[in-house]
Amino acid sequence: MGQIALEGMQFYAYHGFYEEEQIIGNNYVIDVYIKTNFGTAAEEDDLYKTINYETVYLICQKEMKIKTKLLETLAARILYGLKYQFQNMQEATINIKKENPMPGVKLDSSSIQLSQKFIDQCPRCSNRFICYQDENCWCQEVKIHEQTQSMLQQKYGGCLCKNCLAYYAG
Ligand SMILES: [Zn+2]
Numbered sequence: 001m002g003q004i005a006l007e008g009m010q011f012y013a014y015h016g017f018y019e020e021e022q023i024i025g026n027n028y029v030i031d032v033y034i035k036t037n038f039g040t041a042a043e044e045d046d047l048y049k050t051i052n053y054e055t056v057y058l059i060c061q062k063e064m065k066i067k068t069k070l071l072e073t074l075a076a077r078i079l080y081g082l083k084y085q086f087q088n089m090q091e092a093t094i095n096i097k098k099e100n101p102m103p104g105v106k107l108d109s110s111s112i113q114l115s116q117k118f119i120d121q122c123p124r125c126s127n128r129f130i131c132y133q134d135e136n137c138w139c140q141e142v143k144i145h146e147q148t149q150s151m152l153q154q155k156y157g158g159c160l161c162k163n164c165l166a167y168y169a170g
Pocket residue numbers: 122123124125126127160161162163164165
């Protein structure tokens with residue numbers, strides 16, 4: 001397992017609960033840390049499997065442009081964007097720092113952190129695998145008969161690993 005980090009991405013943006021903040025704006029600094037398995041990407045030399053710095057930056061840039069009241073909401077949207085783009089994250093952490101959050105008060109910054117782990121244990125074979133637990137999960141692309149799907153849902157509740165799903169696919 002390895003970690004990819006983008007630290008100190010700077011944006012000028014217009015987030016905040018108060019109208020003032022949405023007009024004047026603030027400086028924001030974002031850090032993103034993604035844990036992934038370099039093994040597969042290196043072995044298969046597959047760009048799709050690697051986490052691309054540029055894409056991570058573009059996801060943050062895009063979300064920073066949308067005025068948002070709460071930084072928590074913003075971080076959740078960035079996380080969603082990462083999940084949508086990358087199928088192989090084992091863990092993701094997003095820090096968003098707002099500089100000079102209270103004009104006229106001596107306060108350097110306020111910040112929030114959103115961190116989530118995606119490693120799960122397969123309820124059928126007990127192997128560990130990645131599951132995003134939403135529509136971004138790789139399992140959504142596996143073609144499984146509707147009846148089989150609801151049977152699996154009833155029997156196991158959540159997502160199965162790739163090998164087990166392949167067994168039911170087709
Ligand atoms: Zn399994």
